[in-house]
Amino acid sequence: xxxxxxxxxxxxxxxxxxxxxxxxxxxxxxxxxxxxxxxxxxxxxxxxxxxxxxxxxxxxxxxxxxxxxxxxxxxxxxxxxxxxxxxxxxxxxxxxxxxxxxxxxxxxxxxxxxxxxxxxxxxxxxxxxxxxxxxxxxxxxxxxxxxxxxxxxxxxxxxxxxxxxxxxxxxxxxxxxxxxxxxxxxxxxxxxxxxxxxxxxxxxxxxxxxxxxxxxxxxxxxxxxxxxxxxxxxxxxxxxxxxxxxxxxxxxxxxxxxxxxxxxxxxxxxxxxxxxxxxxxxxxxxxxxxxxxxxxxxxxxxxxxxxxxxxxxxxxxxxxxxxxxxxxxxxxxxx
Amino acid sequence: xxxxxxxxxxxxxxxxxxxxxxxxxxxxxxxxxxxxxxxxxxxxxxxxxxxxxxxxxxxxxxxxxxxxxxxxxxxxxxxxxxxxxxxxxxxxxxxxxxxxxxxxxxxxxxxxxxxxxxxxxxxxxxxxxxxxxxxxxxxxxxxxxxxxxxxxxxxxxxxxxxxxxxxxxxxxxxxxxxxxxxxxxxxxxxxxxxxxxxxxxxxxxxxxxxxxxxxxxxxxxxxxxxxxxxxxxxxxxxxxxxxxxxxxxxxxxxxxxxxxxxxxxxxxxxxxxxxxxxxxxxxxxxxxxxxxxxxxxxxxxxxxxxxxxxxxxxxxxxxxxxxxxxxxxxxxxxxxxxxxxxxxxxxxxxxxxxxxxxxxxxxxxxxxxxxxxxxxxxxxxxxxxxxxxxxxxxxxxxxxxxxxxxxxxxxxxxxxxxxxxxxxxxxxxxxxxxxxxxxxxxxxxxxxxxxxxxxxxxxxxxxxxxxxxxxxxxxxxxxxxxxxxxxxxxxxxxxxxxxxxxxxxxxxxxxxxxxxxxxxxxxxxxxxxxxxxxxxxxxxxxxxxxxxxxxxxxxxxxxxxxxxxxxxxxxxxxxxxxxxxxxxxxxxxxxxxxxxxxxxxxxxxxxxxxxxxxxxxxxxxxxxxxxxxxxxxxxxxxxxxxxxxxxxxxxxxxxxx
Numbered sequence: 001x002x003x004x005x006x007x008x009x010x011x012x013x014x015x016x017x018x019x020x021x022x023x024x025x026x027x028x029x030x031x032x033x034x035x036x037x038x039x040x041x042x043x044x045x046x047x048x049x050x051x052x053x054x055x056x057x058x059x060x061x062x063x064x065x066x067x068x069x070x071x072x073x074x075x076x077x078x079x080x081x082x083x084x085x086x087x088x089x090x091x092x093x094x095x096x097x098x099x100x101x102x103x104x105x106x107x108x109x110x111x112x113x114x115x116x117x118x119x120x121x122x123x124x125x126x127x128x129x130x131x132x133x134x135x136x137x138x139x140x141x142x143x144x145x146x147x148x149x150x151x152x153x154x155x156x157x158x159x160x161x162x163x164x165x166x167x168x169x170x171x172x173x174x175x176x177x178x179x180x181x182x183x184x185x186x187x188x189x190x191x192x193x194x195x196x197x198x199x200x201x202x203x204x205x206x207x208x209x210x211x212x213x214x215x216x217x218x219x220x221x222x223x224x225x226x227x228x229x230x231x232x233x234x235x236x237x238x239x240x241x242x243x244x245x246x247x248x249x250x251x252x253x254x255x256x257x258x259x260x261x262x263x264x265x266x267x268x269x270x271x272x273x274x275x276x277x278x279x280x281x282x283x284x285x286x287x288x289x290x291x292x293x294x295x296x297x298x299x300x301x302x303x304x305x306x307x308x309x310x311x312x313x314x315x316x317x318x319x320x321x322x323x324x325x326x327x328x329x330x331x332x333x334x335x
Numbered sequence: 336x337x338x339x340x341x342x343x344x345x346x347x348x349x350x351x352x353x354x355x356x357x358x359x360x361x362x363x364x365x366x367x368x369x370x371x372x373x374x375x376x377x378x379x380x381x382x383x384x385x386x387x388x389x390x391x392x393x394x395x396x397x398x399x400x401x402x403x404x405x406x407x408x409x410x411x412x413x414x415x416x417x418x419x420x421x422x423x424x425x426x427x428x429x430x431x432x433x434x435x436x437x438x439x440x441x442x443x444x445x446x447x448x449x450x451x452x453x454x455x456x457x458x459x460x461x462x463x464x465x466x467x468x469x470x471x472x473x474x475x476x477x478x479x480x481x482x483x484x485x486x487x488x489x490x491x492x493x494x495x496x497x498x499x500x501x502x503x504x505x506x507x508x509x510x511x512x513x514x515x516x517x518x519x520x521x522x523x524x525x526x527x528x529x530x531x532x533x534x535x536x537x538x539x540x541x542x543x544x545x546x547x548x549x550x551x552x553x554x555x556x557x558x559x560x561x562x563x564x565x566x567x568x569x570x571x572x573x574x575x576x577x578x579x580x581x582x583x584x585x586x587x588x589x590x591x592x593x594x595x596x597x598x599x600x601x602x603x604x605x606x607x608x609x610x611x612x613x614x615x616x617x618x619x620x621x622x623x624x625x626x627x628x629x630x631x632x633x634x635x636x637x638x639x640x641x642x643x644x645x646x647x648x649x650x651x652x653x654x655x656x657x658x659x660x661x662x663x664x665x666x667x668x669x670x671x672x673x674x675x676x677x678x679x680x681x682x683x684x685x686x687x688x689x690x691x692x693x694x695x696x697x698x699x700x701x702x703x704x705x706x707x708x709x710x711x712x713x714x715x716x717x718x719x720x721x722x723x724x725x726x727x728x729x730x731x732x733x734x735x736x737x738x739x740x741x742x743x744x745x746x747x748x749x750x751x752x753x754x755x756x757x758x759x760x761x762x763x764x765x766x767x768x769x770x771x772x773x774x775x776x777x778x779x780x781x782x783x784x785x786x787x788x789x790x791x792x793x794x795x796x797x798x799x800x801x802x803x804x805x806x807x808x809x810x811x812x813x814x815x816x817x818x819x820x821x822x823x824x825x826x827x828x829x830x831x832x833x834x835x836x837x838x839x840x841x842x843x844x845x846x847x848x849x850x851x852x853x854x855x856x857x858x859x860x861x862x863x864x865x866x867x868x869x870x871x872x873x874x875x876x877x878x879x880x881x882x883x884x885x886x887x888x889x890x891x892x893x894x895x896x897x898x899x900x901x902x903x904x905x906x907x908x909x910x911x912x913x914x915x916x917x918x919x920x921x922x923x924x925x926x927x928x929x930x931x932x933x934x935x936x937x938x939x940x941x942x943x944x945x946x947x948x949x950x951x952x953x954x955x956x957x958x959x960x961x962x963x964x965x966x967x968x969x970x971x972x973x974x975x976x977x978x979x980x981x982x983x984x985x986x987x988x989x990x991x992x
Binding site for chain 2: 037172305
């Protein structure tokens, strides 16, 4: 198998046409061989990328901008592993990686949570058997707290300051323990958390209260692989799924105030208005009143065939990758 | 074509082989050649080195893959993109009839071709940028194969998909030739970019090329340069230019009928004839030969063989200048004679030539058959046949084992994809669109995909669930659950059994938990057991596990009456397995010994009954039982009796006074 980490440039400003449309394709800057499947990756800083592999190894790659190359800077081999009955250490799949420079947290199919620091050779902390099932994803709640989701439908908060190997709080879904595959936290309001499940359901949680989700939204027809709040416009949420669709959830509150004939494709044109965000005391995500706030949901993929495995969003750009071995870049998300 | 397995030497060791779904295993046996027979007729299939040292070295196993092409990196784009086009075609509306449907199908064909061309580009880039000569050779070969594929496909599009009628047919063929005969491009560029084109030594060659390809405007443009440089031939030039300008060509629109065109053309042909016979061009051999070409003189055209490079170029030029209103069905006669004239007995036709000939003869099946033989991969024939089938051009040609040709080719192609660790996902969709055998093939193949990550297993499961392939779902979930169990990931194992609704496995996992508890005296993975939720009901044993843990929790919270009630229910409702009753009764002991009375009289009677039920079965075994057992039973009996006594008194006492 030939798996590679590749760095692409989606073009220079010179390629912008009359309408500000982007012409030209993303082009490959550099790439490097990777051992095992790339399960998750995240930028640690401007130059370094942390990658979790299906072999259980966690690697930091450095991008050298002067000569456009990638090199493996540092790695923790068998960061995730199973202990076989004949005590041979088999690697276990690392399923999730999250960074908060210089700290890196990884989780895997072995139910282990690792805390690394970018400059240190060994793990700072390892919680063995943190979970009896597979941990599918991890994200930072606060600088010292992380959120994990597992395959028996539980959302757990871990306080890394404490030495005990127990989660400080456990949340779970009400009915069937459907595995949760992804988790993301609201950028500004840290008590709002979104998770996606194996049945394609999007759950919004308020971790200040209760142990069950605030709202359950029937979304995709198959596993939801990733969920992301837009980092600067958190009234927008993006989810992608095995069913081949990528949904844009628009919960900007002034959607309902406009008369419907002014909607242009259901997209709000004043999402930039900061005053709106500050005014909403209760975020649109937590509001339970369906008559008051309408959410616009758009499928961004016209001809869906194979699964959309991963997405990321920053500013006006959206990038996503599919099982048809294609990467799509949308640079005008809110146009 | 026969394949040589590198390293497998039948003269050194006797080889055996076994067929797999997509591969062949070839193994070296213990038996060498030249009379070295081992004891018995046993054959070692690919195992370790022989310890007795009989055979030199270890045996090797060779995995011979059928389909090499799927591993070529640059072809992956071809497979992925064409999959998208294929799916689009299958889903497109069949209700559109006539012209719009045809236009739709032509567009699909064009899409396929542009994918082939894009792949060719990538492959060319790879060939140029690599430093390894072997790789470069491989890439270059691939480029020429792809180029040939596009050539054939393009012709099939013109003749079969678009089914161009007389008139437009010639125009399409001209485009086709211009696009694919590019050996002369560099020469053309060189002459056009030189300072003084008319003085260039290849000038007339380029003019000839333009004329042969029917590019009249470009030819006239070049000729005008010659005329300005050479005023003496101005007269000749003017006449030739005029002839070329007036040449009647078929048009794509409906501006003229075929009869009109034929009349005009006949007129023009005669005019050219007159000028030639008058000796107008006698002083300039170049112009004279051009005039002869315009008249469709075969010998004159054949003289320019090197400029045409292929017989099909010759064919199209011939048609242009002798029969521009040629009908599709007449092509075959011209094609055969063109090839004969062009090759002239010096060289024999290559496979590509035979395929194109079959196309000109409208023998679709022949085209597909020849392509299947020549190409190393089913991609081309599978997609082309599918497209032709959608054009309703293939008769339902039933092959002897039941499916038709389209399905056969798609099945072969998709099976090839399944041996790839990642492209198998494309194969699933192809199987979906094979009505006869697709499902069976899918069922067989899908269980053999290696599942090295849970995410991959989930994808496979989703595919199976969407197609109601329940057997496969159960089988895959069992495999994943067993793997998890072996790695001591009990929560994962449970999650897989819930997905498969596999009660038996859930029971297995619960037994494992209970065993752990009995050995260690405490529960592992409390986060799982405490949060089972409705999945607890999947199996009785699992329910028991959940409830038993609840009992411990209640006990820990000192909610004794509730704990007691739960404990009793576990036994009386037969939720607890009989093997566990002893443990449960032992758990009841501390409750019986408490200062306050927890069990009521009725509950105590129930407990005693349970105990009796338990010990009744053990009557036979007694003397060999450990003393612990009998001691326990005795202690229980004593405790129960004491509790009974106390509770009778308490219940009998009348409150107040």
